[in-house]
Amino acid sequence: MPDETSVCLRTSGLTKVFGAGRQKCVAVDHVDMELCEGGVVSIVGESGSGKTTLAKMLLGLINPTEGDIYFQGKKRDIRTQKKKQEYWRNIQAIFQDPYCSYNMFNKIDAVLLDCIHMRGGRKLPRAKKTEMMAEACSFVNLKFEELTNKYPFELSGGQMQRLMIARIFLLKPKILLADEPTSMIDACSRATILDMLMQLRNEIGMTVIFITHDIGLAYYVSDVVYIMEHGKFVESGCADDVILHPKATYTRRLISDVPKIHEVWDLSTV
Amino acid sequence: MKDVALEWVIDMKIPRLEVKELTTKYITRFQENIYAVDHVSLKVEDGKSLGIAGESGCGKSTLALSLMGYYFPPLHYTSGEIIIDGRNISGMDPDDVRKSILGTEIAYIPQSAMNALNPTQKIINFIEDVVQAHDPYKTKKEVHDLARSSFETLGLPAEVLQKYPVELSGGMKQRTVIAVSVILSPKVLIADEPSSALDVTSQKMVIKMLKNLMENGFIKSMIFITHELPLLYNVTDDIMVMYAGQIVEKATAKEAVFDPLHPYAKGLMGSIIVPESGLRNTKLTAIPGVPPNLKNPPSGCHFADRCKYVMPECKVTSVGLREIFGGRAYRCILSEGELREVYSKEAYQNAR
Numbered sequence: 001m002p003d004e005t006s007v008c009l010r011t012s013g014l015t016k017v018f019g020a021g022r023q024k025c026v027a028v029d030h031v032d033m034e035l036c037e038g039g040v041v042s043i044v045g046e047s048g049s050g051k052t053t054l055a056k057m058l059l060g061l062i063n064p065t066e067g068d069i070y071f072q073g074k075k076r077d078i079r080t081q082k083k084k085q086e087y088w089r090n091i092q093a094i095f096q097d098p099y100c101s102y103n104m105f106n107k108i109d110a111v112l113l114d115c116i117h118m119r120g121g122r123k124l125p126r127a128k129k130t131e132m133m134a135e136a137c138s139f140v141n142l143k144f145e146e147l148t149n150k151y152p153f154e155l156s157g158g159q160m161q162r163l164m165i166a167r168i169f170l171l172k173p174k175i176l177l178a179d180e181p182t183s184m185i186d187a188c189s190r191a192t193i194l195d196m197l198m199q200l201r202n203e204i205g206m207t208v209i210f211i212t213h214d215i216g217l218a219y220y221v222s223d224v225v226y227i228m229e230h231g232k233f234v235e236s237g238c239a240d241d242v243i244l245h246p247k248a249t250y251t252r253r254l255i256s257d258v259p260k261i262h263e264v265w266d267l268s269t270v
Numbered sequence: 271m272k273d274v275a276l277e278w279v280i281d282m283k284i285p286r287l288e289v290k291e292l293t294t295k296y297i298t299r300f301q302e303n304i305y306a307v308d309h310v311s312l313k314v315e316d317g318k319s320l321g322i323a324g325e326s327g328c329g330k331s332t333l334a335l336s337l338m339g340y341y342f343p344p345l346h347y348t349s350g351e352i353i354i355d356g357r358n359i360s361g362m363d364p365d366d367v368r369k370s371i372l373g374t375e376i377a378y379i380p381q382s383a384m385n386a387l388n389p390t391q392k393i394i395n396f397i398e399d400v401v402q403a404h405d406p407y408k409t410k411k412e413v414h415d416l417a418r419s420s421f422e423t424l425g426l427p428a429e430v431l432q433k434y435p436v437e438l439s440g441g442m443k444q445r446t447v448i449a450v451s452v453i454l455s456p457k458v459l460i461a462d463e464p465s466s467a468l469d470v471t472s473q474k475m476v477i478k479m480l481k482n483l484m485e486n487g488f489i490k491s492m493i494f495i496t497h498e499l500p501l502l503y504n505v506t507d508d509i510m511v512m513y514a515g516q517i518v519e520k521a522t523a524k525e526a527v528f529d530p531l532h533p534y535a536k537g538l539m540g541s542i543i544v545p546e547s548g549l550r551n552t553k554l555t556a557i558p559g560v561p562p563n564l565k566n567p568p569s570g571c572h573f574a575d576r577c578k579y580v581m582p583e584c585k586v587t588s589v590g591l592r593e594i595f596g597g598r599a600y601r602c603i604l605s606e607g608e609l610r611e612v613y614s615k616e617a618y619q620n621a622r
Contacts, residue, residue: 047440047469141558157326186497188325191541191556213469216545220554243545257470259477259500260544261527267478270471 007073008207009035009058009091009175014067016053016231027053029231030067035175035207042210042218042239044254045228051211054228055179058209059093060084089118092173096180098160102152108163109133109148115170136166140196158189165196172204179211194221215254219243227251284356286491287314287337287376287458292350292360294336297343304564306332308515309350311591314458319484319492321506321523323499323538327561329515330495331381334460337493338376339367355457373404377456377489381463383447387435394431397450404454416453423486424449424479441472445479452488459489463496477505500544503527511535514561514572517591520599531600531609533577571603579604579612 016028027050035041045051056062058069060078069076071087078084095101102111112133116122121129130144137144140162152160161181168176178197182190198221201208212218218225218239225242227235227250235248246252259265289312296304306329314320322330332345339359341347352360354375359367372378380386388396397417401408418428426442426449435443444464452459461480465473483489494506502509502523509526511519511534519526519535530536540555559576562568568575574584584603593599594606602609 046471186326187499187541187543188497188538188557190543191554192558194554195556214543215470216543216549219545220543220549240550244547254470255545257474258545259498259504260546261500261503261542262544262546262548265504267474267481270475270478 008037010070017065040208040222041224042222043226044218049228050231091175093177094164094181136169140166175207177209285313285315288353290351293348314491316490319506321502321509322495324512328512373454376458377451379461379464457490460493518601
């Protein structure tokens with residue numbers, strides 16, 4: 001049991017219900033999770049299991065129907081816009097679809113400049129700001145000089161996702177919520193993006209919540225894995241335990257559905 | 271007796287689909303030529319499946335369109351031969367191809383199969399259109415019977431026929447598209463990333479369906495395009511790795527995954543993620559850099575700029591596909607022995 005000080009995000013009985021009456025749909029059902037500082041946690045589930053709804057509640061984009069979120073030991077309070085912005089300085093996200101993660105009317109340097117301003121760097125000299133942006137871009141292997149006058153939609157999907165990581169590099173949040181950051185990207189660039197994320201995590205010591213449907217990916221990156229089915233956690237624990245010795249039938253099914261290379265992939269179990 | 275023997279000989283001699291040195295290009299609005307498929311040769315025999323791997327933008331989908339003879343601007347045919355069942359279709363008018371080849375000889379499952387269905391039509395009406403486009407004299411009743419029996423054998427519920435595409439889930443939509451594409455009993459099926467938009471369980475269902483199609487003889491051979499290597503390894507017999515419009519490695523699935531020769535193929539295999547016990551100890555290797563712009567391709571090896579083992583002569587001499595034992599081929603300036611030596615040296619250094 002981790003002691004109270006190292007837990008930076010905790011939820012108790014978090015529930016989200018959409019609709020009412022016969023249309024009622026419980027997307028997230030009494031979820032308890034704990035996030036230790038500096039750890040990587042994965043939430044794995046199929047489409048429709050409520051992963052993204054949970055992520056949105058953690059981010060404060062939608063309000064939970066029931067249950068509480070505790071941030072750094074205190075109950076999270078984001079009732080006013082000012083407090084919300086304060087909260088978002090600590091928690092940031094990378095979304096699944098890089099194509100609609102940007103404001104398409106802003107040029108790339110404006111996107112990055114916003115991040116510096118958000119960290120309180122509004123009064124810095126211009127040269128310093130440019131230097132910071134260039135540093136962030138070089139961290140993700142992009143050339144800042146080539147990007148300055150471009151719009152986000154002029155980049156490829158992989159480049160956009162890397163620019164997203166550059167934003168995180170500038171913002172230095174305490175918690176990063178990565179919602180399927182590599183599912184729209186081909187296998188080759190996926191390795192690059194994962195490497196960068198993990199390197200960034202080591203550099204600024206943030207906590208990462210990784211949301212994915214790819215159980216292999218979750219196993220590769222995370223320390224703790226939560227398996228989610230129909231809004232509930234069916235299994236949780238250390239990555240090695242959960243993936244190599246799964247107990248819940250749902251986890252077993254998820255693992256058996258992923259194509260393997262060293263073991264036989266049994267197609268008869270669908 | 272004699273006839274059977276003769277048939278067997280013919281079967282062995284003529285592959286179902288043969289492509290020789292096919293080159294196709296895109297012409298941009300500034301009249302620049304982009305050779306997206308560059309001297310590609312391949313052969314698919316009966317009962318075999320061929321996988322095509324490569325990162326996005328390497329020409330996998332263009333190759334698929336090209337080998338169906340489906341040329342619409344900006345895609346243009348340049349040179350090479352496409353032979354289906356002994357019939358050369360290269361240079362044929364795309365409209366003729368659509369009428370006489372597509373659906374009956376080759377069927378294609380597009381990448382966005384989810385959007386391939388007409389949202390305003392029931393599935394059964396869509397199938398009517400498909401069948402009647404090839405055979406206008408078929409009555410509605412015949413089409414309905416055909417559709418029902420075909421869906422039954424493929425293990426899809428018959429209620430699907432009376433539904434609109436929006437009423438179906440993603441996985442079901444994908445399987446419906448596959449069922450519709452094989453309804454005219456094509457010989458070769460080209461599946462272009464049929465499962466990349468699905469979650470793992472639906473993906474498995476789609477793969478199982480494709481495998482069943484092969485085993486039950488609905489289709490004779492299959493070409494499967496994806497960037498997911500573990501999937502390719504499990505589905506196909508042979509794997510071809512493409513890079514910047516060219517084939518860089520051709521091998522059986524096992525060789526391609528466990529013993530790749532070309533440096534690019536080697537790098538690609540280093541990015542495999544599977545939930546198996548050894549995964550957390552291996553380090554994923556990403557290939558740095560981006561593919562070359564094919565508007566003005568490099569004069570030497572296309573991969574030279576990103577290759578770890580690049581030598582000065584790589585940038586000037588262009589290399590052809592080297593055939594080695596057992597139908598394997600790769601495109602590199604180094605010989606097989608030299609490549610293996612380089613790899614084992616690197617592995618030794620990494621271990622230290």
